[in-house]
Amino acid sequence: MCGIVGAIAPRDVTPILIEGLRRLEYRGYDSTGVALVDGNGQLALRRAVGKVARLEEKLTAAPCSGAIGIAHSRWATHGGVTEANAHPHVSGGRIAVIHNGIIENYEPLRAELLERGYVFQSETDTEVIAHLIHDCAKTAGDLTRAVQQAVARLTGAYAIVVFDAQVPDRIVVARIASPLVIGLGEGENFVASDVQALLPETRRFIFLEEGDVADIRRDTVEIFNQQGEAVTRPEHVSSLSADAVERGEYAHYMLKEIYEQPRAIADTLSERIVGDHVLEAAFGPKAATILPQVMQVHIVACGTSYHAGLVARYYLEQGARIPCTVEVASEYRYRNPVVSPNTLFLAISQSGETADTLAALREAKKLGYVATAAICNVPESSLVREADLSLMTRAGPEVGVASTKAFTTQLAALSLLGLAVAQRRGIDRRITALYARQIRSLPEMVEHTLKLDAQIKVWAEQFADKHHALFLGRGPSYPIALEGALKLKEISYIHAEAYPAGELKHGPLALVDDDMPVIAVAPNDRLLEKLKSNLQEVRARGARLFVFADPNTGFEPGDGIEIMTMPDHIEPLQSPLLYTIPLQLLAYHVAVLRGTDVDQPRNLAKSVTVE
Numbered sequence: 001m002c003g004i005v006g007a008i009a010p011r012d013v014t015p016i017l018i019e020g021l022r023r024l025e026y027r028g029y030d031s032t033g034v035a036l037v038d039g040n041g042q043l044a045l046r047r048a049v050g051k052v053a054r055l056e057e058k059l060t061a062a063p064c065s066g067a068i069g070i071a072h073s074r075w076a077t078h079g080g081v082t083e084a085n086a087h088p089h090v091s092g093g094r095i096a097v098i099h100n101g102i103i104e105n106y107e108p109l110r111a112e113l114l115e116r117g118y119v120f121q122s123e124t125d126t127e128v129i130a131h132l133i134h135d136c137a138k139t140a141g142d143l144t145r146a147v148q149q150a151v152a153r154l155t156g157a158y159a160i161v162v163f164d165a166q167v168p169d170r171i172v173v174a175r176i177a178s179p180l181v182i183g184l185g186e187g188e189n190f191v192a193s194d195v196q197a198l199l200p201e202t203r204r205f206i207f208l209e210e211g212d213v214a215d216i217r218r219d220t221v222e223i224f225n226q227q228g229e230a231v232t233r234p235e236h237v238s239s240l241s242a243d244a245v246e247r248g249e250y251a252h253y254m255l256k257e258i259y260e261q262p263r264a265i266a267d268t269l270s271e272r273i274v275g276d277h278v279l280e281a282a283f284g285p286k287a288a289t290i291l292p293q294v295m296q297v298h299i300v301a302c303g304t305s306y307h308a309g310l311v312a313r314y315y316l317e318q319g320a321r322i323p324c325t326v327e328v329a330s331e332y333r334y335r336n337p338v339v340s341p342n343t344l345f346l347a348i349s350q351s352g353e354t355a356d357t358l359a360a361l362r363e364a365k366k367l368g369y370v371a372t373a374a375i376c377n378v379p380e381s382s383l384v385r386e387a388d389l390s391l392m393t394r395a396g397p398e399v400g401v402a403s404t405k406a407f408t409t410q411l412a413a414l415s416l417l418g419l420a421v422a423q424r425r426g427i428d429r430r431i432t433a434l435y436a437r438q439i440r441s442l443p444e445m446v447e448h449t450l451k452l453d454a455q456i457k458v459w460a461e462q463f464a465d466k467h468h469a470l471f472l473g474r475g476p477s478y479p480i481a482l483e484g485a486l487k488l489k490e491i492s493y494i495h496a497e498a499y500p501a502g503e504l505k506h507g508p509l510a511l512v513d514d515d516m517p518v519i520a521v522a523p524n525d526r527l528l529e530k531l532k533s534n535l536q537e538v539r540a541r542g543a544r545l546f547v548f549a550d551p552n553t554g555f556e557p558g559d560g561i562e563i564m565t566m567p568d569h570i571e572p573l574q575s576p577l578l579y580t581i582p583l584q585l586l587a588y589h590v591a592v593l594r595g596t597d598v599d600q601p602r603n604l605a606k607s608v609t610v611e
């Protein structure tokens with residue numbers, strides 16, 4: 001998704017901008033650009049299609065520098081992937097603008113501006129903003145006022161960053177529904193769409209709120225709310241380290257993040273289970289009054305986070321004996337749902353900025369839920385700031401576009417929620433104590449499971465030339481099959497589907513032949529025998545079976561069937577999380593063999609901040 005960096009300093013800001021873009025690469029993008037006011041007071045613009053390295057080549061071929069500048073990585077929405085559509089967009093050779101989000105009323109504004117004589121160089125909605133600010137600046141007499149007047153006419157979602165080369169003493173920014181953070185330095189200040197971009201420069205951040213406009217100069221930051229009143233927003237000191245996003249010895253971020261899972265899960269559980277008890281305070285100060293009222297949970301999320309929600313349904317229904325429903329956010333927000341009394345609305349998101357999930361939370365707040373809650377990996381995110389309760393997954397920054405450690409830490413956090421609700425519901429203490437012990441041993445069990453890596457790498461060779469794959473599971477293993485299929489399709493581009501194994505004979509069995517590898521998730525649970533019968537149906541159609549199974553499940557390797565034995569003593573509560581690990585590794589190795597861009601798969605973005 002698009003990335004923003006801006007800086008105003010008593011030094012050349014070009015290296016700060018390029019490093020910031022590099023640190024935002026993980027969000028996914030297709031073109032980049034930078035605009036500076038150079039030593040002669042001229043606006044210098046460089047843009048390139050492709051990676052940040054292409055922009056660097058352009059800067060080497062035609063160097064420029066300046067003490068005020070803005071830079072952007074674009075993920076195309078309006079208009080194709082071309083240099084002309086890359087940001088920054090410029091009006092009148094003086095106003096430079098970068099923008100994340102979508103302007104919904106850009107067509108009438110464009111028509112109006114064309115009539116007023118503005119010439120458009122791109123197909124983007126962003127160029128409308130540049131000309132509109134330019135137009136307002138002619139009468140406003142001040143860039144901040146011009147931006148306030150211009151944004152008042154915009155509908156949609158935006159984070160925008162602007163400078164005027166004729167008055168190069170400030171950067172003006174504005175946001176609605178797209179994140180924007182100001183980084184505070186000594187005699188210099190910065191702005192970005194994500195703290196990651198600025199960590200080498202500062203740890204001190206101000207998060208702008210909905211509708212805020214800020215005037216950022218070298219020594220001052222002035223913030224105005226949507227009504228134009230001067231306001232102060234709190235300063236936060238980030239605990240993230242600048243090197244948390246380095247890849248180290250690993251070939252890809254995804255592999256590094258897969259191997260970080262024992263640590264990430266341990267951090268997520270740390271200080272939250274004491275003895276056999278979950279500390280409710282981990283969900284926030286209001287948890288003690290809200291949790292006793294919860295009789296039902298409705299979970300909303302997207303993609304991988306949605307799969308975590310599907311597993312959580314088992315934690316809440318089987319473990320805590322309360323009803324739980326799960327839904328994708330893009331459907332929920334337009335459904336006009338009927339809310340049962342005492343229902344908790346729970347949003348799950350790695351980034352906390354996913355547009356559909358955030359919109360669903362905002363919708364839910366109007367609908368009479370007992371409270372809203374977020375399970376999220378980014379403490380400063382909009383989702384966390386807006387939900388009543390929150391539990392942070394402590395996965396650390398996830399750079400690979402395909403979610404790995406974010407998913408397993410979500411499962412760990414959701415198992416804590418299940419246990420907290422079970423405690424409140426008065427479930428037998430011996431049972432909740434058993435759950436607590438099983439949850440606590442997850443990091444160690446993940447460590448054991450990672451040892452399957454070498455065997456999985458060998459299996460991967462049998463997938464590299466395939467066009468399709470089918471994943472099967474039952475009960476809580478079905479969402480894990482869904483997650484395995486999503487991982488494989490998004491990074492290897494092999495078409496993969498997941499089905500609850502009992503559904504096979506209702507249609508998908510027609511697809512099965514000797515060219516369709518079938519991957520089964522087979523923990524030793526009460527559905528094992530049912531799953532075995534389903535797999536017989538698949539074998540009978542000539543498919544090659546790859547079964548991940550507990551020891552002592554009775555599967556025998558043979559002609560057309562391969563077995564990967566998981567570590568000993570996996571309990572049902574643990575199996576969704578543990579069976580995820582080999583499926584992540586399988587997708588990873590298949591993608592490497594196929595030579596795809598593992599960390600930044602085509603057409604995908606890390607943080608989907610547009611609808």
Ligand code: F6R
Nearest residue numbers: 303304305349350351354402403
């Ligand atoms: C897949 C993946 C996506 C995200 C989805 C939601 O590997 O990462 O499906 O899970 O875009 O993102 P968050 O969790 O940030 O709301």
